Amino acid sequence: xxxxxxxVDAVIVGMGWTGAILAKELTDAGLxxxxxxxxxxxxxxxxxxxxxxxxxxxxxxxxxxxxxxxQETVTVRHTPTATAVPYRQMGSFKPGTGVGGAGSHxxxxxxxxxxxxxxxxxxxxxxxGRNFIPQDMTIQDFPVSYDDLEPHFDHFEYVCGTSGKAGxxxxxxxxxxxxxxxxxxxxxxxxxNPSYLGAEMFYKAxxxxxxxxxxxxxSNASAAYVNPYGCQMGPCNxxxxxxxxxCLNYSKASPNACILPVLRLRKQFELRTHSQVLKVNLDSDGxxxxxxxxxxxxxxxxxxxxxxxxxxxxxxxxxHLMLLSGVGKxxxxxxxxxxxxxxxxxxxxxxxxxxxxxxTQANGFIGIGGGGTTIDDLNGNQLDNGxxxxxxGGIIWARQPGxxxxxxxxxxxxxxxxxxxxxxxxxxxxxxxFYYEVQGACMSYRQHYLSLDPTYRDAFGRPLLRMTFDWHxxxxxxxxxxxxxxxxxxxVLSPQSMAGDAKKAGGHYDIxxxxxxxxxxxxxxxxxxxxxxxxxxxxxxxxxNVFVIGANAFPQNNGYNPTGMVGALAYWxxxxxxxxxxxxxxxxxxx
Amino acid sequence: MSDDANVPARRDxxxxxxxxxxxxxxxxxxxPRLVQAAEPATAPASPEAPYQPTLFNAQQWAFVVAACDxxxxxxxxxxxxxxxxxxxxxxxHLQTPYANGAIWYMQGPFxxxxxxxxxxxxxxxxxIIQVGIKAFDAFCQTADGKAFAELPHPxxxxxxxxxxxxxxxxxxxxxxxxxxxxxxxVRNGYFADPSYGANKDMAAWKMIGYPGVRADxxxxxxVRDKPYPLGPVDLAGRRG
Ligand SMILES: Cc1cc2nc3c(=O)[nH]c(=O)nc-3n(C[C@H](O)[C@H](O)[C@H](O)COP(=O)(O)OP(=O)(O)OC[C@H]3O[C@@H](n4cnc5c(N)ncnc54)[C@H](O)[C@@H]3O)c2cc1C
Ligand code: SF4
Numbered sequence: 062x063x064x065x066x067x068x069v070d071a072v073i074v075g076m077g078w079t080g081a082i083l084a085k086e087l088t089d090a091g092l093x094x095x096x097x098x099x100x101x102x103x104x105x106x107x108x109x110x111x112x113x114x115x116x117x118x119x120x121x122x123x124x125x126x127x128x129x130x131x132q133e134t135v136t137v138r139h140t141p142t143a144t145a146v147p148y149r150q151m152g153s154f155k156p157g158t159g160v161g162g163a164g165s166h167x168x169x170x171x172x173x174x175x176x177x178x179x180x181x182x183x184x185x186x187x188x189x190g191r192n193f194i195p196q197d198m199t200i201q202d203f204p205v206s207y208d209d210l211e212p213h214f215d216h217f218e219y220v221c222g223t224s225g226k227a228g229x230x231x232x233x234x235x236x237x238x239x240x241x242x243x244x245x246x247x248x249x250x251x252x253x254n255p256s257y258l259g260a261e262m263f264y265k266a267x268x269x270x271x272x273x274x275x276x277x278x279x280s281n282a283s284a285a286y287v288n289p290y291g292c293q294m295g296p297c298n299x300x301x302x303x304x305x306x307x308c309l310n311y312s313k314a315s316p317n318a319c320i321l322p323v324l325r326l327r328k329q330f331e332l333r334t335h336s337q338v339l340k341v342n343l344d345s346d347g348x349x350x351x352x353x354x355x356x357x358x359x360x361x362x363x364x365x366x367x368x369x370x371x372x373x374x375x376x377x378x379x380x381h382l383m384l385l386s387g388v389g390k391x392x393x394x395x396x397x398x399x400x401x402x403x404x405x406x407x408x409x410x411x412x413x414x415x416x417x418x419x420x421t422q423a424n425g426f427i428g429i430g431g432g433g434t435t436i437d438d439l440n441g442n443q444l445d446n447g448x449x450x451x452x453x454g455g456i457i458w459a460r461q462p463g464x465x466x467x468x469x470x471x472x473x474x475x476x477x478x479x480x481x482x483x484x485x486x487x488x489x490x491x492x493x494x495f496y497y498e499v500q501g502a503c504m505s506y507r508q509h510y511l512s513l514d515p516t517y518r519d520a521f522g523r524p525l526l527r528m529t530f531d532w533h534x535x536x537x538x539x540x541x542x543x544x545x546x547x548x549x550x551x552x553v554l555s556p557q558s559m560a561g562d563a564k565k566a567g568g569h570y571d572i573x574x575x576x577x578x579x580x581x582x583x584x585x586x587x588x589x590x591x592x593x594x595x596x597x598x599x600x601x602x603x604x605x606n607v608f609v610i611g612a613n614a615f616p617q618n619n620g621y622n623p624t625g626m627v628g629a630l631a632y633w634x635x636x637x638x639x640x641x642x643x644x645x646x647x648x649x650x651x652x
Numbered sequence: 653m654s655d656d657a658n659v660p661a662r663r664d665x666x667x668x669x670x671x672x673x674x675x676x677x678x679x680x681x682x683x684p685r686l687v688q689a690a691e692p693a694t695a696p697a698s699p700e701a702p703y704q705p706t707l708f709n710a711q712q713w714a715f716v717v718a719a720c721d722x723x724x725x726x727x728x729x730x731x732x733x734x735x736x737x738x739x740x741x742x743x744x745h746l747q748t749p750y751a752n753g754a755i756w757y758m759q760g761p762f763x764x765x766x767x768x769x770x771x772x773x774x775x776x777x778x779x780i781i782q783v784g785i786k787a788f789d790a791f792c793q794t795a796d797g798k799a800f801a802e803l804p805h806p807x808x809x810x811x812x813x814x815x816x817x818x819x820x821x822x823x824x825x826x827x828x829x830x831x832x833x834x835x836x837x838v839r840n841g842y843f844a845d846p847s848y849g850a851n852k853d854m855a856a857w858k859m860i861g862y863p864g865v866r867a868d869x870x871x872x873x874x875v876r877d878k879p880y881p882l883g884p885v886d887l888a889g890r891r892g
Contacts, residue, residue, distance in 0.1 A: 573768065
């Protein structure tokens with residue numbers, strides 16, 4: 062029989078961005094909180110200390126900071142009738158483990174969604190008519206608005222020391238920022254980071270084509286900073302080991318640097334690492350959670366009773382835990398019934414590589430994860446989707462998180478992969494090339510969803526999560542359109558050679574190539590319990606004391622990186638728990 | 653994976669390095685200095701003892717050395733894989749938990765799937781390389797009557813190209829799979845920190861202009877008109 066622990070007010074599953082935010086907010090409210098983290102404890106010292114943290118072989122090949130797939134992974138297939146196979150080697154997306162989660166080895170691009178992204182379906186229907194949306198596309202409006210989330214976007218940026226330039230403050234346009242963004246209540250906490258060469262050239266190219274370039278909001282501090290919790294950050298030194306690596310400098314915002322220093326001192330907070338939550342336990346009628354079952358560090362199965370269960374295990378694993386525990390009804394793509402697993406979406410990432418001569422000091426080894434330059438001229442309402450022929454937009458950006466030769470040296474297309482010619486090309490290109498990327502939105506579809514795999518199991522004997530996903534014509538068109546726009550822009554810079562990797566008609570989702578860890582949906586928020594697993598406060602419609610926090614809540618994905626929105630939703634849900642739920646536990650929205 | 657993935661390799665390196673130094677000089681010196689003393693850069697006079705592989709047998713070793721020499725040959729551009737120590741790197745790296753499947757999902761069933769789903773077989777990296785070498789050499793014996801290492805360079809290149817393009821039929825393993833993993837590992841060794849056994853004198857980093865693990869470029873972000881001036885630094889703090 063399971064070892065039963067004394068009951069607590071709240072249990073948090075996962076100690077990444079969302080777990081840390083909820084732990085801070087709920088301990089602020091006086092609750093006793095126990096947090097479970099499947100991985101090790103991690104902190105800047107000693108885990109991200111120089112020089113070991115910048116060991117490329119360890120960071121990018123042995124993947125020291127990422128989840129090991131040996132324990133847990135997902136299976137993937139392209140269609141609902143195919144047999145899924147495991148995601149055996151890390152490729153397309155890179156979930157994290159250990160305290161900080163992916164939030165300790167993310168890059169730091171810190172966006173807010175556009176106001177129109179929140180009402181995507183109604184906006185597209187109004188602008189282009191109902192029939193413009195393909196039959197199988199299941200996009201939905203968010204059940205919250207930009208204005209609902211503005212204070213939470215703002216707060217999360219201040220916690221992260223986000224460095225950028227506002228484009229609109231209280232409705233007034235600001236020079237140098239994104240003129241198309243939703244109105245902000247104030248300026249960014251820190252000004253933008255300096256531009257490396259590729260970012261500077263992006264300004265030139267974008268302006269020449271008539272776009273409105275602005276600095277990517279970066280949670281990589283541009284100056285010394287103390288956040289509202291009293292946590293100190295130091296200026297980013299462009300170390301070049303940002304994406305995939307912990308920050309050696311207290312510069313990249315992370316749960317470890319920006320929230321945990323406060324949490325660790327709190328008596329009402331207990332962190333249990335190396336503790337794998339196996340499932341959420343429900344009472345006999347399945348309407349209320351009684352706590353969680355977990356494997357402790359010694360491998361003993363234990364039960365942790367709690368009044369409130371917060372799933373903060375990252376989008377995919379949140380959905381996995383819901384399916385394993387019977388929180389909500391699994392989605393069935395044939396009937397369209399059920400909600401858990403519904404509307405899985407991703408991100409449409411594409412790249413344009415450019416090679417220059419010896420006078421162009423691109424120095425790709427100088428890097429910052431979130432810094433750079435981007436444009437919103439082909440995103441949101443700026444894009445005429447009717448003309449472009451697809452739903453959803455995207456951004457083009459210059460971003461240089463730092464390159465090193467183990468991470469790969471790009472060479473012009475047509476170069477052999479080995480031998481003297483490869484060597485010469487690598488030597489010529491390393492310092493004199495850079496890339497721009499197109500980050501496109503990704504819609505949700507009836508046939509793209511998450512479920513439990515019938516065959517494969519994880520190290521704890523549970524069925525793996527199964528992902529059914531492929532590129533839809535809509536996203537392939539978007540990829541081609543946006544990459545062509547990027548190529549047009551890059552021509553202004555007259556590189557010696559360049560190459561774009563737009564998706565080809567009939568091409569399939571390739572899990573071997575990294576395309577971002579922006580896995581979205583699967584347990585989405587909505588206003589109708591028939592088509593969403595969570596209500597507008599990220600509360601399960603079915604089990605009212607379970608809240609599920611993460612990008613799993615996005616009904617579809619927009620052209621931005623998700624974490625700005627994920628953090629804002631975490632603060633939004635925490636506020637609802639503190640101000641409404643704790644006073645009167647029960648469903649916060651009547652179904 | 654284990655955080656100590658490189659410990660056996662490093663210990664091995666130290667042990668081997670120690671054997672290069674007369675015992676009398678050991679007294680009173682710290683390990684870091686011993687490591688340095690074994691570096692040809694600081695002790696050019698000390699002759700390198702030939703590396704004794706601990707994973708590969710003689711036939712595998714001959715294959716690895718010959719293949720490294722074709723994949724990254726020495727030329728005017730920069731060092732070759734062999735002189736850089738890539739065969740030594742492979743011998744060590746393939747013994748790490750990483751190469752033994754520590755971070756790969758290794759449970760069956762092992763189904764055939766389209767290339768978009770990645771490698772779906774049951775071999776770990778070490779096994780892919782070992783099985784591949786054996787099958788490749790067997791192919792050479794059948795086709796040419798000699799092991800790969802004994803063939804003339806143009807023929808070796810032809811065979812490697814065929815393997816890369818999936819045009820070589822090997823027993824028990826896909827030639828393409830073997831080749832892509834071998835090439836990957838050769839490049840990893842060539843460019844990884846010298847502590848992993850190759851990239852001698854950081855010569856591969858110098859060749860491409862990589863400053864190694866400096867990890868601080870505050871002063872150079874906005875410099876446009878001059879090449880980055882500093883040479884590389886490695887994890888042990890040596891300057892190239
Ligand atoms: C290389 C990389 C670059 C990225 N760059 C950006 C970027 O520039 N901008 C951006 O917006 N986003 C970026 N992201 C995404 C970003 O990291 C995530 O959106 C963010 O971390 C999500 O927060 P989370 O709390 O949902 O998950 P995480 O931060 O990953 O935290 C989840 C935690 O839960 C733990 N956990 C999971 N299951 C269990 C269980 N059963 N029991 C106990 N613990 C469990 C995990 O170990 C993990 O620590 C990037 C991601 C990666 C990998
Ligand atoms: S680039 Fe800057 S923010 Fe990123 S890890 Fe390095 S110092 Fe930290």
